[in-house]
Amino acid sequence: MRKLFAVFTVVLVIVAIWYAAAVKMNAKWAYDQAARAKVEISFSELVKDTWAQERPVLPAPHQVMTELWKTTVGKKITSKRSLIFHGWITLEATLLGFITGTLLGIALSVGIIYIRAMDMSVMPWAIASQTVPILAIAPMIIVVLNSVGIQGLIPKAIISAYLSFFPVLVGMVKGLRAPDHMQMDLLKTYNASKSDAFYKLRLPSSVPYLFTSMKVGIAASLVGTIVGELPTGAIRGLGARLLTGSYYGQTIQMWAALFAAALLAAGLVALVGLAEKSVLKKMGMVR
Amino acid sequence: MTLVFAAIVIWIVASWINVKLSRSSAHNTLLVRFLVPFIFGVTIIVAWELLARGLDIPSVILPPPSAIATRFAASTDILWLDFVQTFVKGALTGYIMGCGAAFLTAILIDRVPFLQLGLLPVGNFVAALPIVGIAPILVMWFGFDWHSKAAVVVVMVFFPMLVNCVQGLSDTDSMQRDLMKTYAASYADTLLKLRLPAAMPFIFNGLKISTTSALIGAIVAEFFGSPIVGMGFRISTEVGKLGLDMVWAEITVAAIAGSLFYGAVAAIEKGVTFWHPSQRG
Numbered sequence: 001m002r003k004l005f006a007v008f009t010v011v012l013v014i015v016a017i018w019y020a021a022a023v024k025m026n027a028k029w030a031y032d033q034a035a036r037a038k039v040e041i042s043f044s045e046l047v048k049d050t051w052a053q054e055r056p057v058l059p060a061p062h063q064v065m066t067e068l069w070k071t072t073v074g075k076k077i078t079s080k081r082s083l084i085f086h087g088w089i090t091l092e093a094t095l096l097g098f099i100t101g102t103l104l105g106i107a108l109s110v111g112i113i114y115i116r117a118m119d120m121s122v123m124p125w126a127i128a129s130q131t132v133p134i135l136a137i138a139p140m141i142i143v144v145l146n147s148v149g150i151q152g153l154i155p156k157a158i159i160s161a162y163l164s165f166f167p168v169l170v171g172m173v174k175g176l177r178a179p180d181h182m183q184m185d186l187l188k189t190y191n192a193s194k195s196d197a198f199y200k201l202r203l204p205s206s207v208p209y210l211f212t213s214m215k216v217g218i219a220a221s222l223v224g225t226i227v228g229e230l231p232t233g234a235i236r237g238l239g240a241r242l243l244t245g246s247y248y249g250q251t252i253q254m255w256a257a258l259f260a261a262a263l264l265a266a267g268l269v270a271l272v273g274l275a276e277k278s279v280l281k282k283m284g285m286v287r
Numbered sequence: 288m289t290l291v292f293a294a295i296v297i298w299i300v301a302s303w304i305n306v307k308l309s310r311s312s313a314h315n316t317l318l319v320r321f322l323v324p325f326i327f328g329v330t331i332i333v334a335w336e337l338l339a340r341g342l343d344i345p346s347v348i349l350p351p352p353s354a355i356a357t358r359f360a361a362s363t364d365i366l367w368l369d370f371v372q373t374f375v376k377g378a379l380t381g382y383i384m385g386c387g388a389a390f391l392t393a394i395l396i397d398r399v400p401f402l403q404l405g406l407l408p409v410g411n412f413v414a415a416l417p418i419v420g421i422a423p424i425l426v427m428w429f430g431f432d433w434h435s436k437a438a439v440v441v442v443m444v445f446f447p448m449l450v451n452c453v454q455g456l457s458d459t460d461s462m463q464r465d466l467m468k469t470y471a472a473s474y475a476d477t478l479l480k481l482r483l484p485a486a487m488p489f490i491f492n493g494l495k496i497s498t499t500s501a502l503i504g505a506i507v508a509e510f511f512g513s514p515i516v517g518m519g520f521r522i523s524t525e526v527g528k529l530g531l532d533m534v535w536a537e538i539t540v541a542a543i544a545g546s547l548f549y550g551a552v553a554a555i556e557k558g559v560t561f562w563h564p565s566q567r568g
Binding site: 006007014121128136137144148219223230239251261266 | 507
């Protein structure tokens, strides 16, 4: 309860700072307009104006919320102006990429566990690749695939797949190696086969690691998809909304798209978190 | 066709060597640990070269490594300018400002438990969001030059760093703090001599995570507008001109810069947290 109150206070303070910043940053435009119309504006008029401009430098929170409401609930979801429509385009690519990336990551991690040559040759590169800004390749993938005639969903999904692939791979290798010697020895005394050891010991003990890296992976997937929507001047998707907003100076639209992306990310991570909770509970692993 | 055949043969031979090496009794020596991934990496580059040439893949789709290397060598001056613009001016400035601000905020939060209770969940929440999306807005605010890139980097590194610092500062147990109290140590003494050193592994974890996101932030922000120099600018314009060898050269620079940056922070960590179990090996 106290925690909720604290979080609430912090959020309230952030919103208050935001409103104050909106007044400060939009004031120049308001003064310019007033000077042009040759009128003096009082402070209250200034505040009123800065919170209701059409193309503010920093839109006030309620403007963003109104835009968000208008473009989600107020529009038909098939409309080109609906954020649900654009959000779905992004979500589609994110999910496809995330699932592919995760499955590939799991498959390769199994290979790495059992084939030492693979472990020794692939793992150092997989770990090193985490320090490389792979997101920089995104525009190239989009354009190259575009030139061979593949567009739309697939290129974005590829980017989001390779962004979620590495966290899952590294996490799963750690997880599949989590059982200690005692547990492996116990299975040996049971005369358990290799596949038994895998299904009954290694796989279950890797599940917590899998979910942790899936949370990282799905957030990375979404970022990958959004960045993948930027370079070719895509017209659909949350990234495209951000880009067109920045071309035409539609700041409110940009902030709304940003919030939609944030909500989507939070929702996806929360979903993985929920799945984690229920799976771990079923497996009796909740501490 | 012979090139494709050669690629397959080299691939098989190299994997056979790697299997042999990893099964040999020497598989735990430093040399073999280095040699196996090295052979793997070289094989991939050789196979890429041979396949790209043998299958006549057009260079607008996948240029062979040799073409990328020639382009790299021929345009080191451009690459250097781009590197300075994006990495030194954009990423590094933003990294230092963002991490510094997060560190100071963490110390501030640490003194006020109420803030810690409230800001930490918010910080954790924000750290999981697609923050790069803020890039177009910041480019609008701070102009096309490196200032806007540094601003994006500040926002990107701030929250992961903050969460790690706060976690690190609370990593001392009550026994240790009680000991400091029996010494009549002041807040500053406890902070400097006990809690900051104990927090270092966490702080460096935050610093290491932030190296990658700093580079990503600086590069992606340039996709939204930049002066006619910079790695992100070069990538997006050369992609438009289908000059893929230049794009790959920039990506090579980004990869080298990213791993050196990470390596440098990790080296400093090794010196500072030499006492930590993970560093003693």
